[in-house]
Every structure is written in structure tokens, then in C-alpha cells.
Amino acid sequence: MSDAKVPAAEAVESHVREFFEGHSVEAVVLSPRPDRPGAVPDLRVLVVGPGPRSNSWAYVTAGCWAATEKDGHGLEFVLTAHVRDQRFIDLMAMTASCHRGGHRLDLEHSMPIGEPWVPGSACDHLLISLPYLHGPDLEHCPLPGGHARILWALPVTAAEIDFRRRSGHEALEQLFDDTEIHPTDPFRASAV
Numbered sequence: 001m002s003d004a005k006v007p008a009a010e011a012v013e014s015h016v017r018e019f020f021e022g023h024s025v026e027a028v029v030l031s032p033r034p035d036r037p038g039a040v041p042d043l044r045v046l047v048v049g050p051g052p053r054s055n056s057w058a059y060v061t062a063g064c065w066a067a068t069e070k071d072g073h074g075l076e077f078v079l080t081a082h083v084r085d086q087r088f089i090d091l092m093a094m095t096a097s098c099h100r101g102g103h104r105l106d107l108e109h110s111m112p113i114g115e116p117w118v119p120g121s122a123c124d125h126l127l128i129s130l131p132y133l134h135g136p137d138l139e140h141c142p143l144p145g146g147h148a149r150i151l152w153a154l155p156v157t158a159a160e161i162d163f164r165r166r167s168g169h170e171a172l173e174q175l176f177d178d179t180e181i182h183p184t185d186p187f188r189a190s191a192v
Contacts, residue, residue, distance in 0.1 A: 023051030072146020123155035
């Protein structure tokens with residue numbers, strides 16, 4: 001990562017630590033893997049433990065913006081889960097690699113995971129959405145010379161993705177509200 005990009009990743013980390021004040025936050029530095037050609041150099045995944053803001057774990061990328069920004073604007077991603085698990089760190093690295101590797105993710109996009117979110121889960125896709133569990137104070141992250149938008153990588157089922165394709169993103173989010181899904185439960189039933 002160039003010297004100009006390092007302050008951006010540090011600013012994202014600082015923003016996440018400030019937002020999650022009172023929570024433990026560990027920065028896990030990931031090395032690029034040869035089997036992931038689009039891997040984000042010097043990517044960190046910030047692992048946020050339960051605390052005053054949330055009783056769930058949060059996994060936030062820091063460094064995705066630095067590898068993909070355009071005109072000072074770019075994305076980072078947050079995944080919220082029920083436990084701490086290396087699987088979720090790897091999933092965030094995969095999301096960042098997909099985004100950098102030419103499949104630019106954005107709000108209302110989705111991506112297949114290629115396997116269940118966790119073994120036995122029906123959720124095998126990620127839906128990129130607003131970070132409803134955390135709100136706009138986490139979503140909007142000022143950076144030197146620009147800003148990052150932190151979007152939610154929400155695990156969903158293939159049936160939910162098919163419903164979204166037919167009925168639209170807002171209809172799917174309304175269905176999630178109507179059925180009161182528990183988004184951190186990997187074994188939740190599909191809303192469709």
C-alpha cells in the first residue's frame with residue numbers, strides 16, 4: 001500500500017474504534033493469498049467484540065477503500081455475527097477481494113459465497129445493504145482527502161436473492177422487516 005493510502009486505512013480503524021468505544025477491537029492484518037488474485041494489499045479486518053452498542057460481533061474491513069477508491073470516495077464493509085470466528089475474517093477478505101477484483105460491489109448488490117455462511121446455514125450469499133444494525137454514524141467515515149462508506153455485508157439465502165431480483169431491493173428489505181429476521185442468526189429460516 002502506498003504511503004498515501006496508509007493514513008486512509010488508519011482513519012477507518014480510528015473511526016471504527018471511536019464508534020465502538022467500550023468494545024474490544026482487534027486489527028487482524030491479512031497477507032495476500034496466491035489463490036486470491038484480487039486480494040487487497042495490507043487489508044485489515046477489525047474484529048469488534050460485544051459491548052455497549054451491540055451484543056454481537058462485528059467484522060469491518062480497513063484497507064478496501066485504499067485499494068479501490070475513486071476521486072477520494074470508496075467502500076469498506078461490515079459483517080455482523082453471533083460469535084468470533086476466523087471464518088468471518090476470511091469472508092470479509094473474500095468480500096474485499098471480490099470488490100477489488102473487478103466485481104465492484106455497491107449498495108443493493110449481492111455476491112454468492114460459494115458455500116453456506118457457516119456449516120448448516122441456508123445463507124450462501126451476501127447482500128450489500130445499509131448498516132441498519134449500526135446506523136449512519138458508522139456508515140459515514142471521513143478520510144484524508146475523501147470519505148469511506150461502510151456498508152453491511154448481510155448473509156442471505158439464494159431464495160431471498162431470487163426474490164430481490166423479481167421484486168426489488170426495497171421489497172426484500174420490507175420482507176425482512178415483516179418477518180423480523182434475526183440477521184446474526186446463521187440458522188435463521190429464509191424469509192421467502
